[in-house]
Amino acid sequence: MITERQGERLTDWLDAVRQDDLPSLHTLAVGIDRDLGAVIAGLTLPWNSGVIEGHLNRTKTLKRQKFGCAGFQLLRRRVLLTP
Template structure:
């Protein structure tokens, strides 16, 4: 009986190593794209978005393809959000708070008590 596995063990190791190298390369490209996108957000550089989307589509990273497609559906609004100085953060905070109050009170009380709680916290 032969205890050695059939095939060339060097070839198997080479294929495994190539697979790891490909995964590392993909991880590096993903990290580079993610950092570039984060820099664009923090420095409010919306004019760079079209180039970033094009680069994401050309790269072989499916997660970037889906993100780029989602952003591209509303490209003008995203660019405006990245470049204009106005923010709707305060309004979004109030909406989030009201939704939380509504979830807490679901099935417990009617609209009048919900209205009082919302107005009490304003």
């Protein structure tokens, strides 16, 4: 379902999980139900936010390295000049 982008099968999988006697999977199913549309879209659509997440992670790392040691101008320069 994940590797073949078959998100439409998710509801069948959730029904099977609810019928099993595995409480931890029941909790997972409830969490997925809260945002079912987004989860199905994530399993179906070809787009992802990997590039953006990488930039955010890099920016947060730079911020943590300089936290308390320098002002915003140095942080800005590091973010803009880092490859």
